[in-house]
Amino acid sequence: MASSIRRARKAWTRLLWLLLFAFWEMGSGQLHYSVSEEAKHGTFVGRIAQDLGLELAELVPRLFRVASKTHGDLLEVNLQNGILFVNSRIDREELCGRSAECSIHLEVMVDRPLQVFHVDVEVKDINDNPPEFPMTVKTIRFFESRLIDSRFPLEGASDADIGVNALLSYKLSSSEFFFLDIQTNDELSQSLSLVLGKSLDREETAEINLLLVATDGGKPELTGTVEILIKVLDVNDNEPTFAQSVYKVKLLENTANGTLVVKLNASDADEGSNSEIVYSLSSDVSSTTQTKFKIDPSSGEIRTKGKLDYEESKSYEIQVTATDKGTPSMSGHCKILLKLVDINDNTPEVSITSLSLPISENASLGTVIALITVSDRDSGTNGHVTCSLTPHVPFKLVSTFKNYYSLVLDSALDRESVSAYELVVTARDGGSPSLWATASVSVEVADVNDNAPAFEQPEYTVFVKENNPPGCHIFTVSARDADAQENALVSYSLVERRVGDRALSSYVSVHAESGKVYALQPLDHEELELLQFQVSARDAGVPPLGSNVTLQVFVLDENDNAPELLAPRAGTAAGAVSEVVPWSVGAGHVVAKVRAVDADSGYNAWLSYELQLGTGSMRIPFRVGPYTGEISTTRALEEADLPRHRLLVLVKDHGEPALTATATVLVSLVESGQAPKVSSRAWVGAAGSEAALVDVNVYLIIAICSISSLLVLTLLLYTALRCSVPPNEGACAPGKPKLVCSSAVGSWSYSQQRRQRCALGRTRPRLTSWPSAPAYLKVQTPQKRDSSQNQNM
Structure with missing residues (x-):
């Protein structure tokens, strides 16, 4: 018996190491630490800042912070030395139950620039839970006619720990009539049986008291006990027997209420009422199992009762007792190992954490906007979730970790084209047919001053009658800025210059907000027919942008x-x-x-x-x-x-x-x-x-004729000289x-x-x-x- 226990322990140990190695190879984070459960407050876990390549001096300026989706207060980081330590009590059984793998996932974030790291802290089991039996006293009735080597199944103890700490060994108090038989089945669970080693005589021994001790494999060892009270009965000496001691059954988790699980058929060698069998669920069966299954006392049919859920429990052990109607009655026992098969009945869940909203329209490519977490309660392919994003948007999803994504900027933004995006993240599992869920995030684009005010025309022509009253409104300029808020707040001013010996501002002025142009003094067409000047429009952005428009003011005559x-x-x-x-x-x-x-x-x-x-x-x-x-x-x-x-x-x-x-x-x-x-x-x-x-004097006529002749001669000489030049360059060329x-x-x-x-x-x-x-x-x-x-x- 001791050798079988040792072999079982070795098998458990080997399997656990293989599982741990497999989980380690899967790689669930950028950093991996381990800590024992029930560790004291302040227990050192790891130098997280050093391992992430961060300087201690930049932890506070960069807003170093640690977050966990569900267990954010268990671990904490000392910002002075960058050490991750235990902040509050960690109970592995409370966190993960009987799961072989148990870890706390942390999201470490720093700003300027924004970086997100993933850290897995494995919670190691310690032997802090003793084995527990379903009851403290168990009463068993044995007929004196029972044959040697007759067996009676016992409900084993359970241990909330895992691995070696949950590897149990049993020891029965010494007895001349009974000994303990332990068998290991395929599911790595042990079946305990109380075996009769010597014939009973009720007249000699009516009751036998035994003590069953369960010891786990932890250090130090913890134990649990159950007192077994055996009552020796007389009369009916044949018990009902089943064809199998263990029945293995598989059911889909969506099996309808009332579905047949298995039909049991026990036999009794006795005759008459001693062979009539009544089936019932053993008193050792948990209350949860009793709410899920029922058995027909006469036919031995076990059927479902209520809804089965793979995510709630993956398997059930049902102890069945077959009792005859003899006096005293005798009973036989069997076990049904029921495994549920997962179906794709859980929709993926999507959680979005916004980080950098609104996003500036000049943000660089790759800027992280939000963190997305997806999960699915199903297992295997049914629980494998992939994410996709609404098409034709300047963003993309980047997988940063298992079931973790970052929403990042993929192309340039322009607030003037699109000021906000309604993004839809779709999470789809791998089931057939697949299920999906969506989550929406609104991304607002923040404006930067990248558009100068623009006038509808580069130049305006204005007509004003002269002698206008001082301060009269002659025109209104208007520029539109495609930006928003203060970046689109336009103010107007004159581009100062000199008009003759006077400043332009002595003639006209422009209202800074409305763009209305006023004539400051009466204009005089005879002095000034055209007043040409420029008005500047500037926004309130940093740095400000501006543009100019030309006004041609024609002064109309009166x-x-x-x-x-x-x-x-x-x-x-x-x-x-x-x-x-x-x-x-x-x-x-x-x-x-x-x-x-x-x-x-x-x-x-x-x-x-x-x-x-x-x-x-x-x-x-x-x-x-x-x-x-x-x-x-x-x-x-x-x-x-x-x-x-x-x-x-x-x-x-x-x-x-x-x-x-x-x-x-x-x-x-x-x-x-x-x-x-x-x-x-x-x-x-x-x-x-x-x-x-x-009345003109003849001399004057002669003078005039002389002057005319001289003028004609001069013209002829000038014409001859000009004609000597090539036609395209001289006076003989065709002129306008x-x-x-x-x-x-x-x-x-x-x-x-x-x-x-x-x-x-x-x-x-x-x-x-x-x-x-x-x-x-x-x-x-x-x-x-x-x-x-x-x-x-």
């Missing part, structure tokens, strides 16, 4: 300038002119020409002339050109005409309302011999040149044709031909004198009229 009269020659007044006209001139003779300009533009500068006639002036032989301002005779002069005429010419623009000016021309009629020389009337227009030439304007609308043509002046600091030059030249010296060429001609027209 009729705020009356016509101005020009003197016909230097040194004369513009308001009154005296002219002398011979009596001999005919109709159409140009007497004088009134010249005026208007500082306005367009219709506001379009001038017209009319002669104001007083009472009794109906026979005045003069008229004025409505657009040229030329005063000419309407007929030949007569003796009846007055020798002196005072002509009042009204000059009027076309503005609304129209503004006017008046010019007075005094005309004196004289005889031809009394007429002044040409020089006294040098301002007369080209239309009266033929009449003026009558010039437009000749011969409009009779006077100052209107002048207004249309003025060069546009911009807000670059230039102002309108005012014409204060009019060039005077003899009409007969003006050469009419097909060229664009100069500004003086435009003003005369």
Whole structure:
């Protein structure tokens, strides 16, 4: 018997070492430590900081912390020396029950940058649980007629420990009638039997007291005892017997209530009532087993009662007693070893722990966002879980450990495109059909200042009437920033520059928040036709981003300038002119020409002339050109005409309302011999040149002809020199044709031909004198009229 016990112990030890080696090879963490259960507070477990390659000085700054999903308070780390120690009582049986493998899984995390480590601490069993029997006193009835070597099964003791600490040996107190037989079955469990070694005689020995001692293999050894009271009965001397002492049965865990487990059939060699058998569950059967199974007393059928769950219990041992109806009755015993077969009836469980939310849109690839833990209560393939992530998102799952994943950034983010992601993690087991579970995590993308404010147009054109009130609103600029919060808070400012000799800010201002542009002073079209400047838009990000937009403010003209009269020659007044006209001139003779300009533009500068006639002036032989301002005779002069005429010419623009000016021309009629020389009337227009030439000196004609000949000769020489150059480079090359304007609308043509002046600091030059030249010296060429001609027209 002792040798069998030793062999059993060796077999247990060998199997346990193989299991431990297999579990070690599976590798369940980045670090592996071990600690004995019931270790005292402060017991050293391992130098975790050193083993993880972390400096002691960086544990506190990097927020070194240890977490466990279910047992976070059992172990703790001293942040001063980086040592993992026991923090509170560890009871292996409470943690893992009778599981061969028992460990505490820790998640170690540090920040800056975020790192996650996995540590497994194996809890080693110590012999802290003695063997326990189901009862303290067991009563057995033996008939005196029982044969030698008759056997009676005994319920063995149980030990909450594992391995060698749970390897039990039994010893029965000395007796001349009974001895203990121990058998080891395939399931590494022991079957105890009380064997009769000597015939009983109730008349000699009615009761026998035995003590069964169970000793475990721990150090020190712990024991448990049960008192066996054997009562020797008389009469019925044949007990029921089963075909097998042990029945092995397998059932699916989803077996329906009432399913037949096994049908027992015991036999009894007796006759009559002594052979009639009643089946029952042994009193040694646990209460849990009794709630799961029932037996028919007559047929011996064992059926399920209630729901079976592999995750609750993987196997059951059912002790059955067959008792005859003899007096006294006799009984036989058998054991049913029932194993449950796992089915895929548990959905995977998913747990998500968020770490870095929201995530910045400029986060680097590989940034850990969340930790994901999956589990499945099923076993084997049914409990093997794989995880997947919602497709087409810039994230991925990285397996860091068995049933542990990290959610990391896989591609670049852009908050302006997608501001948040709703991720769905799907955990699917390997069963057939497979079961799955999902968990959602919302990942918000935090904004960074990566977008500058943008205007809808690069340039805006604004029209403002001159003489505007100070501080009037002329335009509103608006820029949009695709960022969020303060990164999208836009403020506006002027890009300062000089406009002539003044700062831009003296003309306009912009409201920093609304973008409204205001004119700070009345604008004058005659001084400033175009004000061009830039407005800057900047956000409140760090660093701020900005952009500019150009505003072209055109100052529209209003009729705020009356016509101005020009003197016909230097040194004369513009308001009154005296002219002398011979009596001999005919109709159409140009007497004088009134010249005026208007500082306005367009219709506001379009001038017209009319002669104001007083009472009794109906026979005045003069008229004025409505657009040229030329005063000419309407007929030949007569003796009846007055020798002196005072002509009042009204000059009027076309503005609304129209503004006017008046010019007075005094005309004196004289005889031809009394007429002044040409020089006294040098301002007369080209239309009266033929009449003026009558009074010209012949010498002057000769001088003019000489000067003209010299001019023609000079032009011919210049043309010959230019034509000697290649055609594409000389004056003979085809040139751009010039437009000749011969409009009779006077100052209107002048207004249309003025060069546009911009807000670059230039102002309108005012014409204060009019060039005077003899009409007969003006050469009419097909060229664009100069500004003086435009003003005369």
